[in-house]
Amino acid sequence: MSILITLEGGDGSGKSTQSRLLSTALLGRGYNVTSLREPGGTNLGENLREILNDGQRHHAGLTDMSQLYLFLAARAQLVAERISPVLIEPNNVIICDRYIDSTVAYQGYGFGFDINFIKQANSNAIGDFVPNLTILIDCPIETSIARTISRTGKVSRFETKPNDFHQRVRNGFIELANENHDRWKIVDGTLDEKTLSKQILSLALEVIKGSDTNLQ
Ligand code: TMP
Secondary structure, three states: OOEEEEEEOOOOOOHHHHHHHHHHHHHHOOOEEEEEEOOOOOHHHHHHHHHHHOOOOOOOOOOHHHHHHHHHHHHHHHHHHHHHHHHOOOOEEEEEEOOHHHHHHHHHHHOOOOHHHHHHHHHHHHOOOOOOEEEEEEOOHHHHHHHHHHOOOOOOOOOOOOHHHHHHHHHHHHHHHHHOOOOEEEEEOOOOHHHHHHHHHHHHHHHHHHOOOOOO
8 A cells, every 4th residue: 555645734834845845854754755746747738837827927817717627737737647547546645735625725615616626636636546644734824925026936826816715725734634624733823944844754654554565
């Protein structure tokens, strides 16, 4: 058996940094780690990521509905090309920076698309490849917005949304986490990077070691 761990959270929650730190820590302990991100991880996914993040230039007019289907298409491709081939082999760990729950939180809670529809579409896209552990890096939106503003480089389509959008996304993630305490663990995204990475590593190791695998 292999393990799929996903990290979720709002923009500026520190999720991508923590995904990297977790991958490095597990690699350092000798695990076979595959690091992925959504949207991305395949040629199609990386192309769709460019389109989805480009809210200011060529793809400013992309509708909310089109975005929803593009995220799902990127996911279906990621599962087919990168997730299922790894998870059907034994003793692997996949760390995925965002996955099914981002679509429920952003397109469902954020944009108002039907939550059950999204959950069903997610299920169609991923089949049996449900995460063994999902870590929510929860952060007050004031903190996460301040972090995205202080970042240099490109600003994504979603980072420029108003505060109430980000608040709905945050609440959505918390609601999802509370629906399934077996799969989800919530960590405090305001903690310093090192403390948070230790907590996340210990949550990951707990699931890896408690699983029916030869992973030690
Ligand atoms: P990032 O924060 O990992 O770079 O993700 C890119 C943006 O895409 C981020 O603002 C969240 C958004 N997103 C969705 O709206 N729905 C999704 O299903 C995914 C995976 C990401």
